[in-house]
Amino acid sequence: MRRHARKGAALFAAAAMAMTALVGCSGSDKPSASDKVSLTWWGWNAFNQTQAIKEFQAANPNITVTYKQFAYNDYLTALRPGLAGGKGPDVFQVQPGDLVTNFGPLAVPVEDYLSKSLGSDWASKFNPEGLRQLQLKDKQVALPAYMSAAGLVYYNKKILDRFGLTVPTDFAAWKTVCATLKSKGVGCLAHGAKDAWANTDVFLSLINSIAPGKVYDAIAGKTSWTDPEFVQAMDAWHDLFTSGIIAPGAAAAAEYPDAQINFLEDKAAFIALGTWNTPATMTKTGQADAQKTVTKKIDGLFFSAPFPAPVAGGTPTKLFGGPDNGYAVSAKSSKQDAAFKFMEFLTAGKGQDIQAAGGNIPAITSIKVATTDVIDPRQAADIEKQQASLTQLVGARQIPYSDLTTALGDALSGVAAGTTKPADALAQVEAASKSVTRS
């Protein structure tokens, strides 16, 4: 027994020495000025990150960047301890709304760095809405990766042409189009009502057509969610499910991949997505990537149009949106100079050219989105129109208060399923709105 004890003690001592040696190694690992710097970059859907890293490292040979990709929900789980404990990323991806509210305090404001790097007028280079939605308490905690907006329907022109149909501008015309499509065995609006974000985008399209901008007053707590315009919008939302515009079964479908697959595989003629859907539907490179997600060959011809107005003869919504996502530098990063350099590359440097080349609308207003890769020359005008519309947004896509976001999501899901009446659903949203603490 004693021999075993001695052996154990020896093993313990050896382990302790090894640990000490390791700790010693890590303690002496502080890079000197001439050393290479390694950055970690975390995100859930960074666009063309391989190209971005390649170009950045070529321009900055002493900095290496490692990108770590997460599924969105895993990202939220990993980021909390990662940022708070200091073992997380140097540069991380954020989205306007909840993520800025909750992770913004763990980011370094960018103003000082950008003033030195790009000059005091650095903000004038960006789309103003792209910056505004990534601010927290008047501090710019992140910079936009690219701009996007919703309030559109994408449609398959080949299907509409085949049946002699045109793009509807209001619900009355849309119902007629949908009835014809149904009689031909084609779905109308592909929609994944399981996803609250997809439902919210459609609802914002409806309310921004009925009463442009009023929803942002309600989000700010300045007006009631039970006002007649909201009831009208919620009735229109219900109408989408009962009139045949959205087919039965949508409540259990996800926007990605279910609805998108139906749309790309010619099973439905319309889908309500935003400008981020342009690369997959209108560019050759984007469609080649999208082809990997579906089994049937994509042969539709896709364009976008404003989401039809719920009121007969009404004006369809203006686009609403802002930065699709953005990047921030962790306050716990020990390599903030290199991290800022990389963030600047992504958001104000060549990273924006990579976005533009891929069909995403850059946040730097002087950079035009590329239209050379379009599948059909007519799509170029569509894309240019989208970029122009992003300078005249009616408001944001995201609601900055998670409880209100969830309450609206629940309300829309309940109305879609027929379990909640529109007026009751709005009363629940109003109750949630009243309980929200607004800064």
Next chain:
Amino acid sequence: MTALMESRTALAATDSAPRRNGSHLRNYLWALPAVILVVGVIHAGIAFNLLSSLFDWSGVGAPTDFIGAKNYQTLSQDPIFWRSLRNTLLFALVTVSVQLVLGLGLAILVRTKVRLAGLLRTMIFVPVVLAPAIVATSFRSLLTPDGAINKLIQGVGFSDFSQPWLADPKTAFAAIMLINVWQYTGYSFLIYDAAIGQVDAAIFESAQIDGASAWQVTRLILAPLLRGSHLVLIILGFVSSLKMFDLVYLTTGGGPGTTTQVLTGYIYRQVIAQFHAGYGAALSVILVAIAFVFSTIQVRLSTREAR
């Protein structure tokens, strides 16, 4: 003589006491790794969770806003919590009951002189080893309005019964329970099959000679003999039902509305999507308390069974 023996016994006791204590101590040391693991991971986690439930905390950084029992007060008035709790308990009650009945029925079937018993055993058990993500994704596709199940229903002439099973609030939760029954009945079957194999066949033969019918043999002899298996399956079934998350998350996400929301899904939503880690911790405490009640019942009943 008696006095001499007592004195020897006393001496022996005095002599061996330190040795026995040392041996006891060593015995405890063998259990130390497991104790460290259980206390350090599970019990410390529960304690931290309990502490977190007393804070208004987003889950980012350290909890600072102490609010006492306010999360529990909010919870008692939260209709989604009550719906989730009701769904969770209903799910446990229905799935465990159905799995027990079907599992026992199939085990009896296999233990009688049925052909291809080995193949039947394998077929019944295969769904148990499938990943819930695969099962959920497959059934989500099968149960769509134009999915295989509706096509089958239409094919046999019952078109009026075809519907979007997971999208309709009237059928969504029942559909989820059926998926679970399909997947896990094989587990009940396996336990019953093994237990029946341990029963002396002579008991059944005697009963049959005495004129007992098959139903009487099952009800009056077999069912009481399988009491231990029933108990294990009920307790394990209830506890695993409390933890059920993936199937709902991947099929309906708790919808339509919140009609299929369960407690674990609601905790996840509060903590991850709504940044209410403190409130989510309070919900978790309720879940742990329910699991604790079931575990206590299991230990008590198992102990009684062993005696």
